[in-house]
Amino acid sequence: MASSEFGRAVALVRDARRIVALTGAGISTESGIPDFRGPGGSWTKYDPAVFAYPQFVGDPESRKAYWRWSVEFWPQVAAAKPNDAHLALVALERAERLRCVVTQNVDGLHGLAGSRDVIEIHGNGTRTVCLSCRTSYDRNRIQERLLGGDTDPRCEACGGVLKPDVVLFGERMPQGPTERAFDEAESCDLLIVVGSSLVVNPAARLVPQAKQNGAKVVIVNLDRTLYDGIADVVLRGRAAETMGSLVGEALST
Numbered sequence: 001m002a003s004s005e006f007g008r009a010v011a012l013v014r015d016a017r018r019i020v021a022l023t024g025a026g027i028s029t030e031s032g033i034p035d036f037r038g039p040g041g042s043w044t045k046y047d048p049a050v051f052a053y054p055q056f057v058g059d060p061e062s063r064k065a066y067w068r069w070s071v072e073f074w075p076q077v078a079a080a081k082p083n084d085a086h087l088a089l090v091a092l093e094r095a096e097r098l099r100c101v102v103t104q105n106v107d108g109l110h111g112l113a114g115s116r117d118v119i120e121i122h123g124n125g126t127r128t129v130c131l132s133c134r135t136s137y138d139r140n141r142i143q144e145r146l147l148g149g150d151t152d153p154r155c156e157a158c159g160g161v162l163k164p165d166v167v168l169f170g171e172r173m174p175q176g177p178t179e180r181a182f183d184e185a186e187s188c189d190l191l192i193v194v195g196s197s198l199v200v201n202p203a204a205r206l207v208p209q210a211k212q213n214g215a216k217v218v219i220v221n222l223d224r225t226l227y228d229g230i231a232d233v234v235l236r237g238r239a240a241e242t243m244g245s246l247v248g249e250a251l252s253t
């Protein structure tokens, strides 16, 4: 990708020493997991309001609708492998240029890729937890139960309601990870956004937070985002190729 914008992004990554990456569903689409708001994304097919926290906890029929969607969606996540965009962030971390990845994704692919410091502000969908006793179950085990006809899986220890360990709409954010994400955004010298529409808060507010504290901002995204206007560089391209080239060039100069 030869462009003046790309060259400017390479220079910013090359000169940065405290990089934070903010990733969204767009970094995982090339690993086979659909995003939410891009063409054909999940929220173009399902109404996200159905999957909101109050409904999940309070209405068994809504909870069963969630599990009917999840039993179809999970195999794509379980089969997904990290792509070059995830691996580019691992390379930046190993070069001691990247402090951490803040991810909105719940697919666990950054950890699978080898990233060591990942702040999962929307939780992790590979875990399913009991809302009463907090017992944790591997999501693959729950998949077996769903495929075996269980429509509303309950805790084997206490009979409580089970829920994927992810933040649903209307659910409180995990306090520790969220606070740390904002601290990191405040002290970074470069924020790289990869594959997010930046429409969901509080995650999206990390971008102005970093900018206000003097960081440069690079956005890598196929479509326009809410914060393109405050970015120092916007690279309109696919995450795997763009991040692979960007980090490859920045670390070799």
Ligand code: APR
Binding pocket: 023, 024, 025, 026, 027, 029, 030, 035, 036, 037, 038, 041, 048, 104, 105, 122, 194, 195, 196, 197, 198, 199, 200, 220, 221, 222, 223, 224, 237, 238, 239, 240
């Ligand atoms: N390369 C670059 N960008 C991509 C790619 C790709 N291969 N594939 C998709 N994109 C872009 C899309 O153009 C879109 O703008 O990634 C963005 C993904 O945006 P969303 O689908 O809104 O996903 P995200 O920003 O992560 O959503 C945030 O919303 O539904 C909630 O909790 C959910 O964490 C999620 C949050």
